Amino acid sequence: MKTAFVTGVAGFVGSAVAARLLADGYKVVGVDSLNDYYDPALKKQRVALLKKHAKAKHFTFRKLDLVDRAALVRVLKSVKPGVVIHLAAQASVRYGLVNPVSYLERNLIGHFNVLEAMRLCGIGRLLYASSSSVYGANEKVPFAESDDVSRPVSLYAATKRADELITEAWCHQFGLKATGLRFFTVYGPWGRPDMSPMIFARAIVEGKKIPLFNKGDLWRDFTFVDDIVEAVVRLMGAPEQGHSIYNLGNQNPVRMDEFVRAMEKALGRKAKVDLLPWPSTEVYKTYADTRALKKAVGWAPGTSLEDGLRVFAEWFVPWHAKNK
16 A cells, blocks of 8 residues: 655645545555644644544544654654655745744745655655745736746745755755645635635625725636645656646636625625735736646646535535534
8 A cells, every 4th residue: 555645634735635645545644733823623623534534544643843853754764655745834925924934944944854854764756835926926927837936925935936946956966756736726625714715705604894905806716626636646646757846726817806706606695895905915816827737647627616616615604603
């Protein structure tokens, strides 16, 4: 039985990837620090769901902070996975204005520790989370992997680009085979509460105002979580040499005021809107060029926003009723 090591397994994407790998017959060892960036109760619920999985006997969870390199090395030596899927990170572009140190610890030191632990343990295959935020203030769309990414507009984006560069050097020096995953706004069941889909859904259900920046004139390439998972799994099986980076997006940017209307339809309720100015940390439009991904695996994300939000709403309404 093949073994996968997943960091950030209590997170939104990490838990979804782990569930898919279990279903596909992998043994999964997942680690997470369960920090309090957002309510750890949600993270624990995701882990509990994995422990109830039909193949839960093949799932092991360990609480671990990636800043602790020695502990990470000990775990990897005992597990000896065939692949590391590194999804743990300090997320959010705006949180960097409040707690910048967290990005240096989680995204730079944590990422370096994963690379070094893999080198020390002789593990040669890595997939890791990057972000569409690395494209920064680029005005040319759709964003392609070959575009300039030297002008980040947030600390989060800068650390994600730094991770890509460090990984490039690691692959050159130590023969690591690595795949960087530039995620474009992921949404779906068990989503992060600091992201717009969860924020908007909660506000609509509770009759509160939705914060809508720049009068809704911002565009995001919303990508359903199941499509992200499918891309990760397909890239795991793709032949890789050295370091490759792929956009994981839906190729269909949606204006934020249109997204609100789609959320209203999914939830069957009207939204109240609070129009706010454009924050300095936000980019105007994200739009993924996924031709490289399609060439590599013969597929690209394509779940429609309507279908994705319907599935999200079916999960969110009962979950919210239990977790007010």
